[in-house]
Amino acid sequence: MSSHSEEVTNSPKHSEEEDNGPAYVAPPGEDSEVDTTLPFTGNNGGGPSSTHSSPAGSGRGVSLPRVDSLMNAAILLDGSTNHAEGDDDVTVDGDHKPPSDVGNFFSAPIQPAKGKYMDLIRLLLKMNVSAADRAGYCDKDLATELCEDVMDVLNEEPSLLNIDITAPPPAATPATPPAAGTAAPVAPTAISPLVVVGDIHGQFHDMVTHVLSQQYDRPTGTPDKRFLFMGDFVDRGPHGVEVLMLLFALKVEFPHMVYMLRGNHEDSQTSRIYGFFTEVRDKFDGDETMWCLFNTVFCSLPLAAKVIAPRRKFMCVHGGLSPLLGDLDEVGGINRHEYGGGSLDPTSESIVDGLLWSDPSDEMDDFEQNERGCGYIFGVDATKDFCRRSGLDFICRAHQLSMEGYCYTHDDKCLTVFSAPNYCGLHDNKGAIMVVDGESLSFKQFTSAGNGGAAQLPATMPWSRFFS
């Protein structure tokens, strides 16, 4: 390894990456001898470097399975029809234009909690993000206030979200109590489908035109959508700042309609290396303090969600499981703010490692150390046992590229959703989202809107910084 190994040697944790993943998953029919020379898999043959120290509780040093087996498992199941939801409703999402006027984005009676970020939301949804347009939102005072406001909202949330889509979303709590004689906020009466979203990685145009469009461009008369993002908002793609600022603004204004989980890239040791640091510095006049503040917000992001739908309960998380995680409810007891700071107990540290970093494999039963250098590879029995102990039907996670945008493994107990189409401008993969409605669970696949991939990478981000 070249410069990459030098960089990561300075990282006490999460070192070698990560850059194995999201692992390349071949489309159905493609030769299962995946080209492991692709940039994602550059470390596959080499294994972890001996220069890296082992984080407490993560058990590094065991022999590592090759990620090839993981990829092959995904290939076999990708596009198969043997899963329980064999008649999944899969549609290809059409083109969406930036909205000319989104009003309050959500329909009445879902009102913005503060209102002060609605102009920012409307501005960013127009997707004018060229260097000449940035002055309107890459403002340090605005971004600082937004980060502080979203931290206040996120810190009100537990480490384990509980999202019940069988009931209408609760009314937002107004910033100040209504004045005497003013009507209290009216709670929504319609049940809102939940849109579950995988990795974004700075592909802002794809997020707006295929994910958020599910709300702003929905057919007339259909209910508002709720959104659950499973992390990896930043790094690799060029517009992590725009992704965060739009989602933070939506989170502040509509805290019960937009939920954000932490991914492994929402971490200073990862986002320092894989593009976000450079992006923030460039967009905020060389100032590095905004990157620090964004990373402070990351520590407030919840770790997982329990989703209650009419016919099923499932977990959403960025990566996956840990052998030390007994059941899902234990996540709620973890002080997520201490993760990575050295003061969290080793068991909890290991559990969060798994939540953010783990990957499934169909070729093993239990747990192995993950070749990414952090987290675990978990097998089919691990998933089934965890679902049984936690009263879940399946787990839903992101973190790995799938050519179809989503992929079942573990006898359909483990679902991967990946929402960055044509990832990094290189892989011609579809993105997908899952829509959980009253009774049904469906997928929307989409191709890249353009402008979100490698072609837009700022020249200041060396290719090797992304893919080494």
Ligand SMILES: [Mn+2]
């Ligand atoms: Mn990830």
